[in-house]
Amino acid sequence: MRCHVATSCHVVWLFVLISGCWGQVNRLPFFTNHFFDTYLLISEDTPVGSSVTQLLARDMDNDPLVFGVSGEEASRFFAVEPDTGVVWLRQPLDRETKSEFTVEFSVSDHQGVITRKVNIQVGDVNDNAPTFHNQPYSVRIPENTPVGTPIFIVNATDPDLGAGGSVLYSFQPPSQFFAIDSARGIVTVIRELDYETTQAYQLTVNATDQDKTRPLSTLANLAIIITDVQDMDPIFINLPYSTNIYEHSPPGTTVRIITAIDQDKGRPRGIGYTIVSGNTNSIFALDYISGALTLNGLLDRENPLYSHGFILTVKGTELNDDRTPSDATVTTTFNILVIDINDNAPEFNSSEYSVAITELAQVGFALPLFIQVVDKDEVSPQIHGPSRPAPPCFGGDPRP
Numbered sequence: 001m002r003c004h005v006a007t008s009c010h011v012v013w014l015f016v017l018i019s020g021c022w023g024q025v026n027r028l029p030f031f032t033n034h035f036f037d038t039y040l041l042i043s044e045d046t047p048v049g050s051s052v053t054q055l056l057a058r059d060m061d062n063d064p065l066v067f068g069v070s071g072e073e074a075s076r077f078f079a080v081e082p083d084t085g086v087v088w089l090r091q092p093l094d095r096e097t098k099s100e101f102t103v104e105f106s107v108s109d110h111q112g113v114i115t116r117k118v119n120i121q122v123g124d125v126n127d128n129a130p131t132f133h134n135q136p137y138s139v140r141i142p143e144n145t146p147v148g149t150p151i152f153i154v155n156a157t158d159p160d161l162g163a164g165g166s167v168l169y170s171f172q173p174p175s176q177f178f179a180i181d182s183a184r185g186i187v188t189v190i191r192e193l194d195y196e197t198t199q200a201y202q203l204t205v206n207a208t209d210q211d212k213t214r215p216l217s218t219l220a221n222l223a224i225i226i227t228d229v230q231d232m233d234p235i236f237i238n239l240p241y242s243t244n245i246y247e248h249s250p251p252g253t254t255v256r257i258i259t260a261i262d263q264d265k266g267r268p269r270g271i272g273y274t275i276v277s278g279n280t281n282s283i284f285a286l287d288y289i290s291g292a293l294t295l296n297g298l299l300d301r302e303n304p305l306y307s308h309g310f311i312l313t314v315k316g317t318e319l320n321d322d323r324t325p326s327d328a329t330v331t332t333t334f335n336i337l338v339i340d341i342n343d344n345a346p347e348f349n350s351s352e353y354s355v356a357i358t359e360l361a362q363v364g365f366a367l368p369l370f371i372q373v374v375d376k377d378e379v380s381p382q383i384h385g386p387s388r389p390a391p392p393c394f395g396g397d398p399r400p
């Protein structure tokens with residue numbers, strides 16, 4: 001608005017002096033901060049309550065200025081001191097949640113308001129440790145897993161930028177049996193495993209970011225369970241097998257129970273028992289399931305086939321689930337001695353002996369009579385071994 005040209009300049013001047021009005025248009029203030037043309041960077045670790053910047057504005061009329069911020073979200077995060085234009089942070093920033101804002105600031109000279117938008121970029125700091133995904137980590141592998149086999153992948157991510165978000169893996173402490181690829185988290189077997197020695201491993205994986213100044217790390221457990229495979233032959237227990245049996249023990253008498261066990265302890269298989277050799281005349285029977293060796297016939301030590309005893313070869317065979325025999329077997333020998341019992345009365349070599357003597361025979365006359373007595377039993381039933389020849393006869397010369 002311009003002053004009206006009045007009839008009297010004096011009147012005009014007076015009017016101007018009184019009203020303070022030069023008749024000029026008010027010029028609105030304007031922001032002078034350069035960030036309005038680019039962006040304003042605020043680090044995400046800026047403490048709440050600290051000043052993040054100061055708004056600067058010029059007013060050609062040198063009017064007193066009032067600064068402000070508009071918008072619901074912007075007002076939650078930023079407060080502006082009206083007189084100075086200092087901008088305060090009102091609540092914590094997190095780049096990983098919200099990495100930029102568009103905030104509208106205002107400046108007013110009481111006659112008019114100017115608003116301008118600024119792009120605020122939230123600057124990253126390494127404030128997140130890596131996070132493991134899909135926990136818990138557990139894997140079952142057979143004990144015969146070859147060295148070099150990858151068995152598991154752990155996965156951790158870190159939302160920070162750059163090195164602070166780049167994850168490296170390690171075992172802590174290192175394992176003798178497993179290695180982890182530091183970049184990809186792939187776990188591999190590096191040494192032969194044996195279920196019979198170790199059934200499970202509990203490893204700790206360290207995922208660390210690579211921030212130069214303050215790396216952050218997270219630990220996770222990895223359980224590796226070793227499963228048994230049938231890699232062990234059975235063994236007989238309570239060896240050696242050596243037994244004495246009395247001859248004429250009744251058929252069915254249990255000589256001894258033999259027992260073999262599967263050395264694979266995870267899921268041990270049952271055993272089937274058989275006699276491989278030495279079972280003359282099938283005099284013994286071996287129960288396939290129980291391992292009970294029983295007498296299967298009449299055991300007469302005086303039978304030369306039996307008198308030396310027996311050396312049985314017995315076999316234990318691991319049975320598959322369907323009870324079929326597997327390849328895993330064990331054999332051993334079983335020595336059986338037959339103990340004599342005195343079952344033979346001395347025998348004359350004839351049921352009757354006759355001799356003719358004359359009535360003239362005098363007292364003391366030797367009868368021409370030959371009698372042999374044989375005892376097939378051993379001299380002492382306690383002594384065993386190959387049967388000896390029948391004892392020599394005694395004969396003739398009996399004195400009345």
Ligand SMILES: *[C@@H]1O[C@H](CO)[C@@H](O)[C@H](O)[C@H]1NC(C)=O
Nearest residue numbers: 133134153154155156157184
């Ligand atoms: C790791 O997990 C993240 C998040 O679930 C996923 O995006 C990424 O593809 C995974 N990486 C691997 C190698 O599995």
Ligand SMILES: *[C@@H]1O[C@H](CO)[C@@H](O)[C@H](O)[C@H]1NC(C)=O
Nearest residue numbers: 170172206207208217218219
């Ligand atoms: C994980 O490994 C890093 C790098 O070796 C190490 O600095 C950090 O202390 C480890 N983390 C833990 C929790 O031990």
Ligand SMILES: *[C@@H]1O[C@H](CO)[C@@H](O)[C@H](O)[C@H]1NC(C)=O
Nearest residue numbers: 349350351370371372393395
């Ligand atoms: C009995 O044995 C004796 C001595 O060996 C022999 O002389 C005799 O003839 C035998 N008698 C019979 C009936 O075999």
Ligand SMILES: [Ca+2]
Nearest residue numbers: 124125127160
């Ligand atoms: Ca961050």
Ligand SMILES: [Ca+2]
Nearest residue numbers: 128160164209
């Ligand atoms: Ca990080």
